[in-house]
Structures are given as structure tokens and as C-alpha cells.
Amino acid sequence: MASNIIKIIICILLLKFCNSIVMPDGKHIKSYASMGLTSVPRNMSTEIQMLDMSHNQISEIHRLDFQPLMRMTFLNLSFNLIKVIPAEVFQFNTDLTYLDLSNNLLHNTECSFLRYTVALTYLDISYNKYEIMILGEEFLSLPRLNFLGLSTANLSKHNLEFKSPLEIDTVFLGLDNIIVYEYRSLKGLKSKKLHISxxxxxxxxxxxxxxxxxxxxxxxxxxxxxxxxxxxxxxxxxxxxxxxxxxxxxxxxxxxxxxxxxxxxxxxxxxxxxxxxxxxxxxxxxxxxxxxxxxxxxxxxxxxxxxxxxxxxxDHVYLTTLFINMNIQNLSVTEAPMVFMNCPTYNSTLHFLDLSNNVLSDQASQVCPNFPVLESIILRGNKFKQISKVSKMTKMMKALKHFDVSGSQLHYDGGPEECGWLESLVKLNMSFNNLQHTVFKCLPEKVEILDLQYNKITYIPRNLVHLTCLKQLYIGFNHLSSLPGCSDFKNIELLVVENNLLHSISSEIFKDCNNLTILNARNNPYQCTCDLYNFISHSNRLDMKLVGWPDMYKCKYPDVFNGTGLKDFSLPELSCNIPLLVITVLIIAFAFTFSMLALCRYLDLPWYFRMVWQWTQTKRRVLKKKSSQLLPDMKFHAFVSYSQLDSDWVKEYLIPNLEKGDKPLRICQHQRDFIAGKSIIENIINCIEKSYKSIFVLSSNFIKSEWCHYELYFAHHKLFSENADNLILILLEPIPQYTIPAKYYRLKGLMAKRTYLEWPKNKIKHGLFWANLRAVIDISLPETEMVTCV
Known part of the structure; x- marks a missing residue:
């Protein structure tokens, strides 16, 4: 149905009378073409203005078929089986301007139905079954008629004589099947144009x-x-x-x-x-x-x-010479087997020469001085390959302004010295070829209109200073991924870059291209980034028309924006405003630095630095001692670290269960084994180093004890410095991670990564707990009489 509607519109646009018609919108157009109808449909919308019922099998038209369609201006009933048209059928359609009844079975010579179609401008009743066509009084009621289509089997002198001075712009006579024709039968026709089949x-x-x-x-x-x-x-x-x-x-x-x-x-x-x-x-x-x-x-x-x-x-030379020497102004020989383009024998009068869609090749090109007034030459669709040869054809054509060599096989790989264009050439069309970016080295200097569409150009080199006169550049349907500014062609007024590979268009084009009034950049795979966002923000510039905007401008990349219209694409102002972004980053950096300093003070990091310094100094003093003064490596099975608030559990459960039995273990306990006179830090480090394992009794009280964390810190350092698995964690009660202060991040890390022993509340499980613990720390230590941390 849609295709038939398009046909209707195209048909009307080709007619002169359509200049006075205002085209209706979609809801006022109805097509029943090629639907196998045998009669006019009922209950059609009264809003219909254009109706197409062609190519059906309608055999009969009734008097009231079109009564509801009082607004109808277009009716196509061609290619049906209609034999008779009632006289009153169009009495309610006084606005009808287009009526096509061709290719039916009408046979009566009376056209009484025309009495009511006073607005008719187009009437086609050709290819029916008229034996004799007589232009009767009915045609006197058609003063606006400018197209009339007729056909008949018999035509005599008086059949086509109007009884009043009715002048029709175009008359078509389909005389394909005429049987009898009397000479001078066309004398009575008064039309500007006559078309006869x-x-x-x-x-x-x-x-x-x-x-x-x-x-x-x-x-x-x-x-x-x-x-x-x-x-x-x-x-x-x-x-x-x-x-x-x-x-x-x-x-x-x-x-x-x-x-x-x-x-x-x-x-x-x-x-x-x-x-x-x-x-x-x-x-x-x-x-x-x-x-x-x-x-x-x-x-x-x-x-x-x-x-x-x-x-x-x-003899192709004879044929070419015959036509090229004709003393006329415009010559077109197209879609013919011409293989040569000879130079005229004398100065030609041709202003326009069209030899398109022939078989002309590079061998046909030659420098010819005998075209003194030739302004346009069209050579599209031939077999030219080398620009160097084609360009030299124009060298002596002093009046040439327009040269078209599109649709060939042109390529160019040489230097500018090989080109011989006429300097004054204004319009050059080299579309539909095999040209690449090198073609910009071979262009006429004063060209104003340049068409390079449908080629293989990947970029425009920035050396176009000589194209200062260029006003229109058509370079769509290529492989461009970016556009240069207008510094090389400042007078550009129209730029066509549709259907390329453009990812973005810089907003600088609005600043550099001061004369640009029309930009066609539709149907490109745009990458929606800041560059494109800035371009969109300038797209409403009043003095530039953006062809196809906004429907034909869509994002392709990234995938999250694929299919999004550029008009609907947006980014945060901060991400695309560089000065604002720099200021924001500086503010954030300052705030982060200030926050980190405050956080360091809050987490007491200076204290940790002091502890590290003291531990380092202690280790340095120990290393300075002679090896003979050092105690044996291991004196204890384990060093126990716990909060004073958990000392009852340590004294009642942990110490007795580890130090009793057949194989008592040596446990280092700071209340019992620290040596008076030494600093607490030094006692802690010595005990940890002289112990095979370090047991930490974890509880909420442990978390609150800073000294416990010192001991954990130094034990953890030994773990990494000696690559020894010397830590044992005993959990007296559940400790949620969020209850551990941020400054004790080391404890958080150990609890998250290491397996710990949980003290069971059920006494039945205590035996297994102590057995597991003793198994971890039960090793043979050297015999010693005095077990202390020194």
C-alpha cells in the first residue's frame, strides 16, 4: 500500500497542475491498488483526499459510490474492467482535479460525468474501447484542463475539433490499436504539447x-x-x-x-x-x-x-566526427558505444557536451584547442582511469567551468606536476571513483564546487591552501574518520560529510568556518564523548543549517549510548569543562590531603612510628652484642599476650593446662618473666624472639589494650621478617569486625586471613581444645635451668 501511495505522489509531482495542489498528510491518502477489488469499498473515511483503486477488477461504478468523499481531489481507477460511468457519479466531488480512467472497458462516446468536474486539470481516458472519440459538449465544462489522455480505433478530421476555444497544455493520444486514420485529423487540436503513441x-x-x-x-x-x-x-x-x-x-x-x-x-x-x-x-x-x-x-x-x-x-571515428562537428550549442550522446572523443575539425559552437555512459577511456583523452566556448562537459560513467590524462583534456578549454568525470575508475598516485587542470575550472565532479586522499594534490586551484562522494578517501590532508575559492565540498560516502578545520578553505559555505566513519565533530568548526551555512554530517557512527557534546551544544547556531538534524544523528559508541540520538545525549558539565575539572580536582586533592592528615592524627599513627623507631633501636643494640653473649635461640614454647582484664582466664585455664602434665610447656608470661630494669618494649621483643610461638588471647578487652597491640605488632613483624608461622590466635568471645577501631587495622587483617581457635563454652570440648593447642606448640627445647626472658 505504501508503495502505491508513493507512486501516486510521484505521478502528481510530475504534472504541471500539481503546482496549485497542497499535498495532504498520510491520513488523507488511501490506496486500494492491486487488492482484487470487484467494487468500490463502502464506509470510506470522509477525510480522504487522494484515492487509488488502480489494478483491480472493478466492473461497475454506482451513482453514489463517491458521495461521502466530498474533499477528494485525486482519483485513480486505471486498469480495471469499468464499462460505464454514471452521469451523476461525481456530482458531490466538485474539488476533483485528477481523474485517471485509462485502461478500462469504456465504450460510450458520451462523457456526461464530466459536467460536475469543473476543477479537473488532469483527465486520462486513454486505452478504453472507444470506437470513435468525439470531444463533445462535456469538455466545455473543463476550463482548467491542462492534460488530456485519449485513444480510439477510428479517427477522422472532425472527431477532435472542440466546439469552443479550449486550449489544453498537453494531449496524449494512444493510437497503438488504431484501425482507421484520416489524414489531417489532428488539425483541430489546440495544445502546446502533443504526445502520440x-x-x-x-x-x-x-x-x-x-x-x-x-x-x-x-x-x-x-x-x-x-x-x-x-x-x-x-x-x-x-x-x-x-x-x-x-x-x-x-x-x-x-x-x-x-x-x-x-x-x-x-x-x-x-x-x-x-x-x-x-x-x-x-x-x-x-x-x-x-x-x-x-x-x-x-x-x-x-x-x-x-x-x-x-x-x-x-567506423567509430566517422560517427564521433559527425556529432562533434555539429554547429549547435548543446549535444548529448549517452548510453551509446562511443569509444572516441575527437577534437572538432574547426572551432566548435558547443556550450554543453554530454558523452556520459559510453566506453571512453584514457586513450580517448587529448588536449583540444577547438572548444573555445565550451562551458560544461559531462563524461560520467566511462572507463577513464588516470587523472593526469583526464585533467589535461581541459587545459585548452578556456571557457570551461563545469567538468564531470564521475562514475569511472579514476585513481591518482602521482605528484601535482602531473596534473594539467584548467585553472579557471569552477565545478568539478569526480564522485563514484577509486580516489584516495592523494587526490587533494591534483585539484584545480580556483574550483568552487568539488564533488568527491563515493570514493575511498580516509582523511583530508592539511595542505589545501590553494583551495581558497572552494565554497561547496561534497565528500560523503567515503571513509573519513575526522575532519580538518577550515583554515585551508576558509570560504567554504556547504560541507557534505554524510555516511563516513566520523566519530565526532569538533565544536571548533563553528569558530573556524565563519562562512559555513550548511553542514550535512548525518549517518555517521558517532562516539558520544565530550568533543561531540561540545559540538551538540553549538548545533543551534542560527546561521548554520544542520541537514537531517536531529533524526539522522545517533550515537554508535560506547555501547551504552548506541542508538541514542545526539540531541538526547548529555554528559555532566564537569566532565567536559576542562577549567572547571582542573579546579574541582585541585579542591578534591586539597580536601583529601587535609583529611589524610586529620585521619593520621585520629588513628595515632605517630605513635606507631615511635614504636617502630624504638623497636629498630633495640634490634640494633642486640645485634651489636657479641655472639657469645647471646642466649640460646629458643627458651619458651610460647609467649602469651593478653589483657589484664582476662588474666583470670589465663591463670586459671591457659597456664595450668599448658605447664602441667608429663611434658610441661614453658610459657613466657610478662607478669612473671619480664626482667626488671629493662624497658617494656625490649622485654616484649626479647620474649617474642625467644619463644617458639606467640599466643594472643583475643577479646573485647584485648581490643581496648594498647600494650596488647604493641605485642601483636612486634610478633607480626617477626612473622614477615623470618617467614615463620609463629602466631596463634585464641578467641575468647565473638568480636565483630566493625567493633575493632580503624587504627588497629593489623588485627583486622589477621582475623580476616588467619584461622583462630575459639574457646568453647561447653566443658566437654575443652579437652580437644587443649590437645589442639599443645599440638601446635609442643616441640623439644634445649634444657635450661633458668627460664626467663633476657
Whole structure:
């Protein structure tokens, strides 16, 4: 359905009358095309303005079928099976401007249904079953009609004569199936343009062509299939010379011999014709080298599109020379097997030359001085490869402004000295080629419009100082990942970079490109970062139009923003404002430093430093002693560290259970074994070093005792300095981690990483507890009489 709606809109836009029509929105357009309908649907919305029911099987139209559609302006009923149209069917559709009833089965010559369509501008009733077409009084009610499509099987002199001075802009006559045609039957038509589809009967077609030439100001003929004879008309005196008002001729699907083609051109050369357009021409038979005299002519434009020859071998030099020497202003020979582009024999009058979609190659390029007034040359879709050769073609064309060599196989790897562009070239199109960034070394200095779309350019080198005149740059559909500023082309007004690999566009483009008014950067894989955020914040600049904004600008990276519209993308101001970010970082750094100093004071870290210093000094003094003065390495099985508030448990349970029995253990207890006269720190270090293990009795009281933490500190130091597993933790009661002050982080770490023994409340489990503890510290120590920490 959507495709049919599009067809409707395109069809209307091609017609002149649509200039006065305001296109309705989607809800006012309805398409039933190709849905197998056999009748007009009921209960259609009264809001419908455009209705398409083409390509169905509707055979009957009723008087009230379109009564609800009073706002309808467009109706397409083509390609159905309709035989009769009731006279009152459109009495409620007075706003109808477009009516297509072509390719049905209408047979009655009366068109009484037209009496109510006074606003009609387009009417097509061609290819029905009319035996005789008579333009009756009904057409007098159509003063705005500017397109009329007709067809009939029989056409005589008076059938197409209007009974009032009704002038129609365009008349189409589908005479493909005509049986009887009377010469001069087209004399009564008063139209600016006449378009006729000719029958296959060659004799009748010749008569119609001659008649059409004599009756029109602008003529279009389709299916001109004349495969025999020397001309496309039968009169000895050419009708082109009789009608000195005919100015434009279009021939579609033309088939004739080379002799007939040249004969027609000779007659046209002496006629009043200004423009000749031949689309899809087939030359049958041999191409002979016949003379062609270029007399003074009114013809200004000749277009040959889709030229075919039935023979393979021919003199291409002759063909090229014939056309290139024509004394006209505009010449187009496209989609033809032209392999050469010869230089004219004398100074050419051509202003415009189009040789696109041929087979021209580098061998066809040559420096030619005989184009003194040539302003535009179109060579798109050929086989050119080297820019150095193509550019030198323009060297002597002093008036050339526009050069198009798109759609070839151009590449460039050389230096600027190999290029020979005309310096005054204004517009250059090299799109759809194989060009890379090196092409910027080979460009005309004064080019204003440059089209490099659909190439393989990865970046624009920053050496474009010579392009100071560039105003429009089209470089979409390449592989650009970044854009330069406008320092090398300060006069740029329009920049197209759509469908590249751009991750961002710097906001500097708004500052550097002062003359830029239109930017097309849609459909790129944008990386939504600060650079792009700054660009978006400037996107509402009033003097620049951003084409496709905002629907066609979306984030691609990072994945979290994939598919997000750039308009909806945002970042914190702090992350993209560098000065603000620096100030914020300095403030945070200052606050962190101040906080760390306060924290150090709160956690009493200076105390730990003093303890380390005292421990170091003690170790240094011990190391200075002679080895003979040192006591044996191990004097105790274990050193016990505990809080004074837990001394009852130590004295009642721990000491008795370890020092009794057949194999009593030697336990170092500070109340009993510390030597008077020595500092507490030195006593602690000596006892820890002379003990095989260090037992710490952990409880809430232990946490509150600073001396217990000193002992834990030095025992932990021995663990790392000697790589010895000498710590035993006994947990008298559960101690949650959050109850341990932050400054005792070492205890937290030990409790988190080491396995500890829990004192069981159940007396039955005490035996196993003591057995496990003795097993850990039970080793053989040297015999000694005096067990003290010295």
C-alpha cells in the first residue's frame, strides 16, 4: 500500500497542475491498488483526499459510490474492467482535479460525468474501447484542463475539433490499436504539447507522424518503428519545413536505418526545430559514411539517449566526427558505444557536451584547442582511469567551468606536476571513483564546487591552501574518520560529510568556518564523548543549517549510548569543562590531603612510628652484642599476650593446662618473666624472639589494650621478617569486625586471613581444645635451668 501511495505522489509531482495542489498528510491518502477489488469499498473515511483503486477488477461504478468523499481531489481507477460511468457519479466531488480512467472497458462516446468536474486539470481516458472519440459538449465544462489522455480505433478530421476555444497544455493520444486514420485529423487540436503513441502499421504511422508534425508546437512520438524506406514520412516536401512553429521534438523507441536517420537530421537542420530528444534509438543495417552538411540551423540542443546498432563493426571515428562537428550549442550522446572523443575539425559552437555512459577511456583523452566556448562537459560513467590524462583534456578549454568525470575508475598516485587542470575550472565532479586522499594534490586551484562522494578517501590532508575559492565540498560516502578545520578553505559555505566513519565533530568548526551555512554530517557512527557534546551544544547556531538534524544523528559508541540520538545525549558539565575539572580536582586533592592528615592524627599513627623507631633501636643494640653473649635461640614454647582484664582466664585455664602434665610447656608470661630494669618494649621483643610461638588471647578487652597491640605488632613483624608461622590466635568471645577501631587495622587483617581457635563454652570440648593447642606448640627445647626472658 505504501508503495502505491508513493507512486501516486510521484505521478502528481510530475504534472504541471500539481503546482496549485497542497499535498495532504498520510491520513488523507488511501490506496486500494492491486487488492482484487470487484467494487468500490463502502464506509470510506470522509477525510480522504487522494484515492487509488488502480489494478483491480472493478466492473461497475454506482451513482453514489463517491458521495461521502466530498474533499477528494485525486482519483485513480486505471486498469480495471469499468464499462460505464454514471452521469451523476461525481456530482458531490466538485474539488476533483485528477481523474485517471485509462485502461478500462469504456465504450460510450458520451462523457456526461464530466459536467460536475469543473476543477479537473488532469483527465486520462486513454486505452478504453472507444470506437470513435468525439470531444463533445462535456469538455466545455473543463476550463482548467491542462492534460488530456485519449485513444480510439477510428479517427477522422472532425472527431477532435472542440466546439469552443479550449486550449489544453498537453494531449496524449494512444493510437497503438488504431484501425482507421484520416489524414489531417489532428488539425483541430489546440495544445502546446502533443504526445502520440504510434501504431505498428508503418504506413499509417507515417501518415500520423506527418500530420503530427504539421499540427504541433511541441511533439513527442513513441514507438517510431520505421524499418524500411528512406524517411519517416511520406511526403516529398518535408513537413518540418511546412510547420515553422514546431520547436521541440521527442522521439521514444525509434527504429530506422542509418540513411533514414541522417535524412531526418538534414531536414531538421533546415527547420524551425530548437530541441530534438531521441530516447532509445536503434539503427538497423549498415552504417555508411554519408556526407552531412552543417548549414545554419535553428537547432540548439540534440540529445541521443540509449543508442544501439544492429551491426558490431563500424567506423567509430566517422560517427564521433559527425556529432562533434555539429554547429549547435548543446549535444548529448549517452548510453551509446562511443569509444572516441575527437577534437572538432574547426572551432566548435558547443556550450554543453554530454558523452556520459559510453566506453571512453584514457586513450580517448587529448588536449583540444577547438572548444573555445565550451562551458560544461559531462563524461560520467566511462572507463577513464588516470587523472593526469583526464585533467589535461581541459587545459585548452578556456571557457570551461563545469567538468564531470564521475562514475569511472579514476585513481591518482602521482605528484601535482602531473596534473594539467584548467585553472579557471569552477565545478568539478569526480564522485563514484577509486580516489584516495592523494587526490587533494591534483585539484584545480580556483574550483568552487568539488564533488568527491563515493570514493575511498580516509582523511583530508592539511595542505589545501590553494583551495581558497572552494565554497561547496561534497565528500560523503567515503571513509573519513575526522575532519580538518577550515583554515585551508576558509570560504567554504556547504560541507557534505554524510555516511563516513566520523566519530565526532569538533565544536571548533563553528569558530573556524565563519562562512559555513550548511553542514550535512548525518549517518555517521558517532562516539558520544565530550568533543561531540561540545559540538551538540553549538548545533543551534542560527546561521548554520544542520541537514537531517536531529533524526539522522545517533550515537554508535560506547555501547551504552548506541542508538541514542545526539540531541538526547548529555554528559555532566564537569566532565567536559576542562577549567572547571582542573579546579574541582585541585579542591578534591586539597580536601583529601587535609583529611589524610586529620585521619593520621585520629588513628595515632605517630605513635606507631615511635614504636617502630624504638623497636629498630633495640634490634640494633642486640645485634651489636657479641655472639657469645647471646642466649640460646629458643627458651619458651610460647609467649602469651593478653589483657589484664582476662588474666583470670589465663591463670586459671591457659597456664595450668599448658605447664602441667608429663611434658610441661614453658610459657613466657610478662607478669612473671619480664626482667626488671629493662624497658617494656625490649622485654616484649626479647620474649617474642625467644619463644617458639606467640599466643594472643583475643577479646573485647584485648581490643581496648594498647600494650596488647604493641605485642601483636612486634610478633607480626617477626612473622614477615623470618617467614615463620609463629602466631596463634585464641578467641575468647565473638568480636565483630566493625567493633575493632580503624587504627588497629593489623588485627583486622589477621582475623580476616588467619584461622583462630575459639574457646568453647561447653566443658566437654575443652579437652580437644587443649590437645589442639599443645599440638601446635609442643616441640623439644634445649634444657635450661633458668627460664626467663633476657
Amino acid at each position: 504510434l501504431p505498428k502499421n508503418e504506413s499509417m504511422a507515417r501518415t500520423i507522424v506527418t500530420d503530427a508534425i504539421l499540427s504541433s508546437l511541441s511533439l513527442e512520438l513513441s514507438n517510431v518503428l520505421f524499418t524500411s524506406g528512406n524517411n519517416i514520412y511520406h511526403e516529398k516536401e518535408t513537413p518540418f519545413l511546412k510547420n515553422q512553429k514546431l520547436s521541440s521534438l521527442i522521439l521514444n523507441n525509434l527504429m530506422l536505418t542509418w540513411t533514414s536517420f541522417l535524412g531526418m537530421l538534414k531536414d531538421i537542420w533546415s527547420s524551425s526545430l530548437i530541441s530534438l530528444f531521441i530516447n532509445n534509438i536503434t539503427i538497423i543495417g549498415k552504417v555508411e559514411q554519408l556526407n552531412f552538411t552543417y548549414n545554419d540551423t535553428s537547432l540548439k540542443a540534440l540529445t541521443l539517449k540509449k543508442v544501439r546498432f544492429t551491426i558490431v563493426y563500424m
